[in-house]
Amino acid sequence: MLSDITWDMSGRGLSEQAFLVLTALAEQPLHGYAIVQAVESLSQGRTRLRVGTLYGVLDRLVADGLAERDREEVHQGRLRRYYRLTDAGVRALSAEVARLSAHVRAASAVLRAREAR
Amino acid sequence: MSAPMPDGTAADGVDPGGSSTGGSNLERRYRALLRVLPAWYRDGREEEMVEVFLADRVDELDHEHGWPGWGEAAATAALAVRVRLASGRPAGRVVRGVALAGLLGHVLLAAESVAFAVRFGPVRPSVFDLLLVVAFAALLAGRRGVARAAVGVVAVVAAALVVVSGPGAAGWWSLVTNTALVVTAAAVLLGFHREAPPVAAARWWWAAALGVVVSVVWAAVTPTLVYFSAWLVTAAVVAVFRPWRAPGCPRR
Numbered sequence: 146m147l148s149d150i151t152w153d154m155s156g157r158g159l160s161e162q163a164f165l166v167l168t169a170l171a172e173q174p175l176h177g178y179a180i181v182q183a184v185e186s187l188s189q190g191r192t193r194l195r196v197g198t199l200y201g202v203l204d205r206l207v208a209d210g211l212a213e214r215d216r217e218e219v220h221q222g223r224l225r226r227y228y229r230l231t232d233a234g235v236r237a238l239s240a241e242v243a244r245l246s247a248h249v250r251a252a253s254a255v256l257r258a259r260e261a262r
Numbered sequence: 263m264s265a266p267m268p269d270g271t272a273a274d275g276v277d278p279g280g281s282s283t284g285g286s287n288l289e290r291r292y293r294a295l296l297r298v299l300p301a302w303y304r305d306g307r308e309e310e311m312v313e314v315f316l317a318d319r320v321d322e323l324d325h326e327h328g329w330p331g332w333g334e335a336a337a338t339a340a341l342a343v344r345v346r347l348a349s350g351r352p353a354g355r356v357v358r359g360v361a362l363a364g365l366l367g368h369v370l371l372a373a374e375s376v377a378f379a380v381r382f383g384p385v386r387p388s389v390f391d392l393l394l395v396v397a398f399a400a401l402l403a404g405r406r407g408v409a410r411a412a413v414g415v416v417a418v419v420a421a422a423l424v425v426v427s428g429p430g431a432a433g434w435w436s437l438v439t440n441t442a443l444v445v446t447a448a449a450v451l452l453g454f455h456r457e458a459p460p461v462a463a464a465r466w467w468w469a470a471a472l473g474v475v476v477s478v479v480w481a482a483v484t485p486t487l488v489y490f491s492a493w494l495v496t497a498a499v500v501a502v503f504r505p506w507r508a509p510g511c512p513r514r
Contacts, residue, residue: 197341198340199314
């Protein structure tokens with residue numbers, strides 16, 4: 146069962162941070178710092194995850210079965226743990242993309258109608 | 263030795279190059295900050311978190327004189343609270359049990375007040391009563407934002423009442439009754455975060471219905487109000503369910 150925190154307060158979709166982390170992991174397994182960089186890039190610099198925030202999101206995604214541990218490497222004497230998307234994570238991300246796309250289409254239609262008046 | 267994380271991970275096999283005892287001043291300061299996290303969590307995550315934190319802090323002067331920063335400190339503190347109060351953690355079960363039991367106690371006191379006023383005198387409407395009933399119902403209905411807003415108002419007003427009541431008997435009375443409000447509100451705000459498990463609403467609705475009936479009968483036949491309902495109900499719930507031990511606490 147998915148926990149509430151992975152989803153936004155209304156329960157209608159993924160939280161923005163969870164969405165961005167899942168999107169970052171969709172391309173390939175990433176370690177923590179690479180996730181931070183990918184999220185910053187995906188959000189065009191608007192979202193810079195703190196370490197505490199990153200691991201809060203990762204804990205929840207793992208607990209919900211949307212992401213899982215991939216492998217560990219030691220980089221310059223320090224641990225790098227990689228995470229990857231699960232099949233459930235792919236489905237959740239796809240569902241969220243479809244939901245957001247529907248909202249974008251609806252908003253675009255409203256704006257076009259407004260401009261046509 | 264590394265303790266396992268909830269997902270089965272562990273930080274075994276790592277040569278912590280900047281080990282937990284070495285590294286720069288910045289690393290030591292960040293490791294000190296991480297001590298707000300539970301030890302079992304640090305065992306599985308500390309090296310990984312340090313690696314991420316230091317990854318883009320490459321300036322030597324920064325390593326000598328830099329600090330983690332307020333934003334990182336706040337995020338780490340928030341993580342510490344979430345980890346401790348997460349679903350399945352004993353502290354989380356206790357806090358959510360105290361929150362619901364405290365709200366239930368105040369709902370019963372509200373019912374007593376109304377019944378007492380109808381039976382013995384004019385009604386004294388209390389904004390606290392209304393807000394706490396709303397908060398209780400909102401929690402059971404899954405509207406946590408509403409519940410948190412309601413108890414937030416209650417906590418602020420109750421704390422202000424304690425401050426302005428001053429010393430003496432009135433002050434002590436205000437402290438005892440309003441402290442129950444503040445404790446209940448704090449438990450709701452801390453325990454019912456976004457990842458808290460859903461509430462076993464049916465069980466609490468039944469408890470409230472039964473309690474309201476008993477409270478109304480009590481207030482109608484005895485000219486007394488049980489001002490310590492919140493304390494009594496909370497103590498009873500905690501004593502009966504012992505949420506720190508069993509996952510069967512009335513929380514889901």
